[in-house]
Amino acid sequence: MSEALVTFNQLSLSFASEQGRVRAVQDVSFTINVGQTIGVVGESGCGKSVTAMSLMGLLPPQAARIDGGQILFQGQDLLRLKPSKMADLRGNQLAMIFQEPMTALNPVLTIGEQLCEPLIRHRGETPKAAWAHATRLITDVGLARAESLMSSYPHQLSGGMLQRIMIAMALSCQPKLLIADEPTTALDVTVQAQILRLLRDQARAHEMALMLITHDLGVIAQMAEHVVVMYAGRIVEQGPTADVLRNPLHPYTKGLIAARPIPSERRRRLYSIPGQVPDLAALPPYCAFYERCERATDACRAGIPPLIGQVRQAACIHSTLVEPTA
Numbered sequence: 001m002s003e004a005l006v007t008f009n010q011l012s013l014s015f016a017s018e019q020g021r022v023r024a025v026q027d028v029s030f031t032i033n034v035g036q037t038i039g040v041v042g043e044s045g046c047g048k049s050v051t052a053m054s055l056m057g058l059l060p061p062q063a064a065r066i067d068g069g070q071i072l073f074q075g076q077d078l079l080r081l082k083p084s085k086m087a088d089l090r091g092n093q094l095a096m097i098f099q100e101p102m103t104a105l106n107p108v109l110t111i112g113e114q115l116c117e118p119l120i121r122h123r124g125e126t127p128k129a130a131w132a133h134a135t136r137l138i139t140d141v142g143l144a145r146a147e148s149l150m151s152s153y154p155h156q157l158s159g160g161m162l163q164r165i166m167i168a169m170a171l172s173c174q175p176k177l178l179i180a181d182e183p184t185t186a187l188d189v190t191v192q193a194q195i196l197r198l199l200r201d202q203a204r205a206h207e208m209a210l211m212l213i214t215h216d217l218g219v220i221a222q223m224a225e226h227v228v229v230m231y232a233g234r235i236v237e238q239g240p241t242a243d244v245l246r247n248p249l250h251p252y253t254k255g256l257i258a259a260r261p262i263p264s265e266r267r268r269r270l271y272s273i274p275g276q277v278p279d280l281a282a283l284p285p286y287c288a289f290y291e292r293c294e295r296a297t298d299a300c301r302a303g304i305p306p307l308i309g310q311v312r313q314a315a316c317i318h319s320t321l322v323e324p325t326a
């Protein structure tokens, strides 16, 4: 039986804006099991990063408001933890890497200084032990000449090398969960594949759960056991990745699959979903996908479709009409 590590339970959160409240996340519920890789996919602005930031306690406190729900981590609700306790968990049990490693690194400190700092602070290592440990971590993430990299500054490294350094930094305290938010988008395809392989190997080696946020369903197919599809702040579909990709139940998931770039002709798409994600400050009181949906009927304007199902879940009143393809 898989053991739950993190459970999002009906999370809703919003931001204040001049146009009104931006409902960035609504009624989001999903579980990440110990050691599991879960993919979160959806178009830009659908609430993927904000969901991750809420788990890390990194939402901007003045602008963001939790409207309801819980994020349970080992039985405690992260949303109600004191900031000092949350800071202890972050970088220790919970870690995150971003699309742009440069923004997370300090340009005036060497890689070594930055890698040693959490080892000294969170793990109580002596500076000498931390230096040796950090050098090992650099080697573990597949970088050669670790000693010389320790004395280098971030601008002296390539994007792929920096992302490996970020992974080393995230792994340094052996987190139970690593969130990777578009970790390879800024990298070329060969380096992308190497970084993904590194993440997968490290997650396996350390029984670490991975929450992988991406636009790329190909990455999800390759990496994640479970996929969560977000649209306009809500989960519209989730389930075991192979099942969801083989037999999507929600028209939005079908659209994302149809809009996948062709791997052999990288950037080319045969199809893109018409229209745009609606303004989250002015969401309709019915299915947010209505305007873009090929299957929409008048009944879809009756209310917000609930997310129903057990292992497979979808939020579409017509999802039972979608025939299995297998």
Ligand SMILES: Nc1ncnc2c1ncn2[C@@H]1O[C@H](COP(=O)(O)OP(=O)(O)OP(=O)(O)O)[C@@H](O)[C@H]1O
Binding pocket: 015, 016, 017, 022, 024, 042, 043, 044, 045, 046, 047, 048, 049, 050, 051, 060, 063, 280
């Ligand atoms: N600090 C903020 N203040 C106001 N609104 C915000 C803030 N941060 C995020 N939002 C809004 O929350 C919504 C969800 O944003 P989020 O960054 O989670 O999207 P995303 O799915 O990660 O998109 P992308 O794929 O582009 O990274 C967006 O409409 C965004 O404008």
Ligand code: SF4
Binding pocket: 250, 251, 252, 287, 288, 289, 290, 291, 293, 294, 295, 296, 297, 300, 305, 315, 316, 317, 318, 319
């Ligand atoms: S509820 Fe209706 S509009 Fe919404 S996704 Fe399903 S068919 Fe489309």
Ligand SMILES: [Mg+2]
Binding pocket: 048, 049, 050, 181
């Ligand atoms: Mg994002």
